[in-house]
Amino acid sequence: MRKVACIGAGMTLFRRRLQETPKELCWEASRMALDAAGLTIDDIDAVVFGSAPDAFDGIHMKGENVLDGCGGRRKPYVRVFTGGGTGVFSPIAAYWHVASGMFDCVLVVNEEKMSSCQPHAQSVFGHIWDPILDRPLKPNLVWIFAMEMNRYMTVHKVRYEDVAAVAVKNKRNAVGHPCAQLADPNITVEDVMNSEMMAWPVRRLDISPPSDGASALVIASEDFVKKHKVESPVWFSGVGWNIDTTWWTDRDLYFPEYLANAARMAYKQARIDRPRKQIDFAEPYDPFDYKELHHMEGLLLCGKGEAPTLTREGVTQRDGDLPTCPSGGLLGVGNPIAATMGIKVGELYWQLSGQAGKRQIPREIRTGVTNAWGDLMQFSSVVVMRA
Amino acid sequence: MGIVGIGIVPFRPMTPEYSWKEIMYEAASRAYEDAGVDPRADVGSFITCAEDYWEGFGIFDEFTPDQIGAVLRPACTVTGDGIQGLAQGVLQIQAGLADIVAVEAHSKISDLLTYEGVVRHALDPIWNKPLGGHPYYVAGLEMAAYLRASRVTETDCASVVAKNRRNALTNDRAAYGARIEADDVLASPPISTPLKSLDVAPLADTAVVLVLAADARARKLSSEPVWVRGVGWTSDSPWLETRSWRTAQYAQDAAAIAYRMAKVRNPRQEVDVAEVDDKFSYKEPQHLEAVGLAKKGDTAKAIRRGDFGLGGKLPVNPSGGSLGCGNVIEASGLHRAAEVVLQLRGQAGRNQVDGARVGLAASWRGVPTATGAVAVLGVGR
Numbered sequence: 001m002r003k004v005a006c007i008g009a010g011m012t013l014f015r016r017r018l019q020e021t022p023k024e025l026c027w028e029a030s031r032m033a034l035d036a037a038g039l040t041i042d043d044i045d046a047v048v049f050g051s052a053p054d055a056f057d058g059i060h061m062k063g064e065n066v067l068d069g070c071g072g073r074r075k076p077y078v079r080v081f082t083g084g085g086t087g088v089f090s091p092i093a094a095y096w097h098v099a100s101g102m103f104d105c106v107l108v109v110n111e112e113k114m115s116s117c118q119p120h121a122q123s124v125f126g127h128i129w130d131p132i133l134d135r136p137l138k139p140n141l142v143w144i145f146a147m148e149m150n151r152y153m154t155v156h157k158v159r160y161e162d163v164a165a166v167a168v169k170n171k172r173n174a175v176g177h178p179c180a181q182l183a184d185p186n187i188t189v190e191d192v193m194n195s196e197m198m199a200w201p202v203r204r205l206d207i208s209p210p211s212d213g214a215s216a217l218v219i220a221s222e223d224f225v226k227k228h229k230v231e232s233p234v235w236f237s238g239v240g241w242n243i244d245t246t247w248w249t250d251r252d253l254y255f256p257e258y259l260a261n262a263a264r265m266a267y268k269q270a271r272i273d274r275p276r277k278q279i280d281f282a283e284p285y286d287p288f289d290y291k292e293l294h295h296m297e298g299l300l301l302c303g304k305g306e307a308p309t310l311t312r313e314g315v316t317q318r319d320g321d322l323p324t325c326p327s328g329g330l331l332g333v334g335n336p337i338a339a340t341m342g343i344k345v346g347e348l349y350w351q352l353s354g355q356a357g358k359r360q361i362p363r364e365i366r367t368g369v370t371n372a373w374g375d376l377m378q379f380s381s382v383v384v385m386r387a
Numbered sequence: 388m389g390i391v392g393i394g395i396v397p398f399r400p401m402t403p404e405y406s407w408k409e410i411m412y413e414a415a416s417r418a419y420e421d422a423g424v425d426p427r428a429d430v431g432s433f434i435t436c437a438e439d440y441w442e443g444f445g446i447f448d449e450f451t452p453d454q455i456g457a458v459l460r461p462a463c464t465v466t467g468d469g470i471q472g473l474a475q476g477v478l479q480i481q482a483g484l485a486d487i488v489a490v491e492a493h494s495k496i497s498d499l500l501t502y503e504g505v506v507r508h509a510l511d512p513i514w515n516k517p518l519g520g521h522p523y524y525v526a527g528l529e530m531a532a533y534l535r536a537s538r539v540t541e542t543d544c545a546s547v548v549a550k551n552r553r554n555a556l557t558n559d560r561a562a563y564g565a566r567i568e569a570d571d572v573l574a575s576p577p578i579s580t581p582l583k584s585l586d587v588a589p590l591a592d593t594a595v596v597l598v599l600a601a602d603a604r605a606r607k608l609s610s611e612p613v614w615v616r617g618v619g620w621t622s623d624s625p626w627l628e629t630r631s632w633r634t635a636q637y638a639q640d641a642a643a644i645a646y647r648m649a650k651v652r653n654p655r656q657e658v659d660v661a662e663v664d665d666k667f668s669y670k671e672p673q674h675l676e677a678v679g680l681a682k683k684g685d686t687a688k689a690i691r692r693g694d695f696g697l698g699g700k701l702p703v704n705p706s707g708g709s710l711g712c713g714n715v716i717e718a719s720g721l722h723r724a725a726e727v728v729l730q731l732r733g734q735a736g737r738n739q740v741d742g743a744r745v746g747l748a749a750s751w752r753g754v755p756t757a758t759g760a761v762a763v764l765g766v767g768r
């Protein structure tokens with residue numbers, strides 16, 4: 001199997017972007033990634049696009065609509081879709097484009113524009129439920145994630161303060177991120193606890209904000225890296241993805257078994273058998289603060305129920321033993337669903353190539369892991385990268 | 388890699404007794420039985436080809452795993468045509484991520500009450516959608532441009548319809564087999580001149596699953612697997628205003644990639660049977676030219692000689708195509724690849740093309756896209 005590297009990344013400001021169309025956001029991120037890699041669109045053999053529901057942008061087949069913004073015209077171009085898991089899944093698709101030997105250099109672009117959805121992006125989530133059993137109950141995402149959070153806290157007897165500490169850490173980490181939407185150097189656990197109750201036990205500051213934005217990565221083969229004398233490529237060492245049953249009501253939500261499966265798939269390829277020892281830092285998906293804890297356990301970085309303790313002890317701080325979400329994560333930088341590729345796989349690239357600036361982990365790091373999570377609390381994608 | 392199993396649910400205009408899950412389950416069961424694989428143990432990756440708006444869900448990917456056997460296994464959605472999904476399966480196997488991949492595509496389009504509105508929703512929201520009208524005007528305009536640029540006439544297109552619907556009469560899987568003549572097509576009511584109602588493939592429901600396996604596994608599973616010799620997929624401009632209207636550029640580019648991979652130098656001599664997209668009648672000759680199976684300028688003559696009929700020089704759409712079987716949206720390409728598999732296995736029944744060794748399937752994602760994919764399949768060697 002060919003070695004595959006990330007050789008450039010780009011990411012737009014995460015905000016309500018009323019001035020730009022989805023296509024323009026794609027163009028902006030693509031241009032940044034290509035500039036970072038010192039390439040032009042002519043160097044790109046194929047393009048992969050990632051985005052979550054079409055209904056956000058309000059365009060049927062939105063992958064087709066944005067394709068020239070991603071540089072896909074007259075190239076092999078494909079969109080992959082795994083709900084919220086797309087942020088780490090489309091780079092996996094770009095990986096297999098190159099690892100297959102069919103392409104040398106692939107651009108992967110992820111975009112989301114949630115602000116055009118009125119009155120709120122949440123209205124789209126009214127259509128993600130089973131039409132017979134779930135929809136008549138009129139659930140929304142905050143509602144079911146509150147159930148998952150509560151189940152996790154109940155099984156492991158987790159205190160709310162330890163969950164809120166994740167939001168505080170990530171919003172503080174985001175202070176160094178140029179694209180951040182909700183960075184706050186002074187936020188405290190009390191601020192999170194006192195924020196508006198959305199659906200018990202979820203408070204407003206437990207949740208990442210909806211956003212608009214795009215991100216892009218340039219993925220290339222070892223031959224391409226050598227030929228173009230790329231200075232600091234960051235290598236893919238393992239990829240995995242996994243889906244659980246649609247019937248979320250039939251699962252015990254306290255542990256993401258599908259993520260553990262995806263992690264095992266990626267670790268096997270990366271020859272990792274003791275993840276906690278062999279992985280230097282992590283970018284687990286954190287749309288809600290409890291999800292970071294949930295995902296650290298699903299990624300097998302600690303035992304079940306141990307993540308809150310690691311957080312309380314400062315192990316997951318940027319200068320801790322296992323820096324977690326050094327980017328600031330979705331909680332601090334923002335959550336334009338698929339475009340969070342820039343703070344997940346993008347952050348792995350920037351950290352491992354020493355380009356993370358103010359966010360750089362202050363010690364030598366060699367291996368990082370990230371995941372994204374999506375569909376009906378049922379899908380995860382995992383990428384392990386090495387410097 | 389080889390195709391070791393196929394499952395096709397027979398096409399019908401409506402399938403009220405099936406849910407989308409049940410129709411997918413039936414196709415998957417047929418394919419796994421045909422391949423002799425256990426999806427829970429053998430299949431390493433599952434790919435579904437679907438678009439949210441066709442399905443009526445915010446995130447359709449959620450609703451795919453149970454009925455195809457993908458629970459707690461690697462599975463994903465490709466929001467594209469079935470041959471694009473097949474191509475992703477090929478890449479996954481080549482990359483060593485899976486040994487066996489199941490590719491699924493389906494159409495439950497009869498559930499959709501607002502087909503016209505959904506298609507219009509795919510037009511550019513600023514420049515094109517506000518113009519109104521049935522979005523098939525895009526096909527009408529393209530047909531007019533193609534007819535002007537080629538020697539192909541409205542009557543030639545009408546004879547394509549007559550051929551494909553007649554082929555469908557002897558295909559058990561087809562929904563719209565009929566004995567009609569070119570004159571019937573010419574006399575049918577206009578949709579968007581020169582496009583007439585019988586030039587348009589009627590919608591149908593189905594589900595199709597293909598099981599792909601790496602070379603060694605394919606040889607173990609099947610005495611004669613159908614090999615995927617080449618795949619290609621590309622897109623032309625999404626803008627109506629800046630794309631190529633006369634030539635199906637996407638099909639030409641996709642075929643170039645697939646032929647390079649398959650080492651096909653002279654497609655007209657090497658391909659024995661072709662299933663090319665015919666969601667509209669003119670698309671068949673336009674696609675044949677783009678993939679190099681008809682020579683620009685000679686296509687009209689070849690149609691009139693009957694070259695593309697069953698028993699002709701190069702049988703095209705012996706299955707009946709979309710015109711005869713039905714337009715099954717994203718499943719169209721995968722279904723045609725499956726029909727080519729049947730031809731190469733010698734299992735195409737009364738529509739069998741004698742001695743077919745190499746076949747081509749070419750897809751198009753329909754109005755208003757300029758995206759298509761090509762697969763070159765073969766047996767032996």
